[in-house]
Amino acid sequence: MTKQQVALEKKDKHDNIFVTAEHFLEDFAKNTQEIAMKAFERFEKRGYKFGHELEDWFKAERELLKKVPIEIKDIDGNLNIRAEVPGFTAENLKVSVEPLRLIIKGETEEKSEKKEDHTIYSEWKSNKIFRTIDLPHRVEADKASASIKDGVLTLIIPKSAETKPNEVEIKPV
Amino acid sequence: MIIDYVLNETDEFRECEDGAEALSVYAEFQPDFVLMDWEMKKVNGLTATKHIIAEFPNAKILMVTNFDEPDLRQAAKEAGAIGYLRKENILELKDILIRVKK
Numbered sequence: 001m002t003k004q005q006v007a008l009e010k011k012d013k014h015d016n017i018f019v020t021a022e023h024f025l026e027d028f029a030k031n032t033q034e035i036a037m038k039a040f041e042r043f044e045k046r047g048y049k050f051g052h053e054l055e056d057w058f059k060a061e062r063e064l065l066k067k068v069p070i071e072i073k074d075i076d077g078n079l080n081i082r083a084e085v086p087g088f089t090a091e092n093l094k095v096s097v098e099p100l101r102l103i104i105k106g107e108t109e110e111k112s113e114k115k116e117d118h119t120i121y122s123e124w125k126s127n128k129i130f131r132t133i134d135l136p137h138r139v140e141a142d143k144a145s146a147s148i149k150d151g152v153l154t155l156i157i158p159k160s161a162e163t164k165p166n167e168v169e170i171k172p173v
Numbered sequence: 174m175i176i177d178y179v180l181n182e183t184d185e186f187r188e189c190e191d192g193a194e195a196l197s198v199y200a201e202f203q204p205d206f207v208l209m210d211w212e213m214k215k216v217n218g219l220t221a222t223k224h225i226i227a228e229f230p231n232a233k234i235l236m237v238t239n240f241d242e243p244d245l246r247q248a249a250k251e252a253g254a255i256g257y258l259r260k261e262n263i264l265e266l267k268d269i270l271i272r273v274k275k
Contacts, residue, residue, distance in 0.1 A: 035174065049212070050211065050212070050239075051211035051218070052210055053237060053260045054208055055213070057175055061175060061176050065174065131177055133181065
């Protein structure tokens with residue numbers, strides 16, 4: 001057992017956060033649609049002025065999804081991946097690991113009630129993350145383990161013994 | 174999402190607020206490739222592309238838009254962009270970059 005694995009045992013392990021990638025198909029479509037709508041709203045507000053497509057999409061995406069900074073280390077035959085997910089717990093995080101891809105999804109809803117005159121109303125603030133990461137090595141997805149501590153999700157995934165580079169078919173021009 | 178896709182293609186990623194910033198960031202950072210909007214504050218995307226290419230002839234700039242117009246394609250080509258990419262086809266980015274690197 002490696003030092004990292006020993007360290008992992010000492011933290012709360014949360015292997016129940018793993019799901020299959022199919023689980024995210026609907027989220028992917030929904031997020032894409034929501035971002036497209038937000039981007040279109042920007043286009044509309046600008047008076048349908050062409051030319052800012054990339055900016056609109058990036059800003060819409062940033063509005064909808066929080067950034068998830070990640071770090072990937074190759075240690076003792078494992079990919080050691082740390083993702084900053086402040087405010088998220090094992091209960092509202094889902095992770096899928098495929099041989100060359102990792103998806104992290106999280107969603108929390110913060111409810112705050114404010115009194116204004118005699119009316120009580122609720123504000124719901126969505127707090128979403130959805131990050132897809134191409135892995136630098138082929139991994140043994142079913143052997144991944146996860147832990148969460150201090151807002152950092154740590155995943156340890158063994159690399160496949162037969163490590164193949166990311167193969168991409170090169171199409172003729 | 175698009176940002177993830179771009180992040181997966183590169184180790185470092187810089188966003189610029191306007192065309193003038195794109196010029197200075199290019200000079201400082203000299204990225205592997207640039208995704209350029211058509212319109213930007215101060216200096217528009219086409220002009221920024223021309224300036225970058227004038228100074229860095231090997232710069233790989235892709236103009237991104239939702240509109241597929243022959244005139245725009247031609248203008249991008251004349252400015253020195255290596256490609257004209259419709260936003261919805263951004264998943265082809267990897268293939269385009271592989272072709273460019275060859």
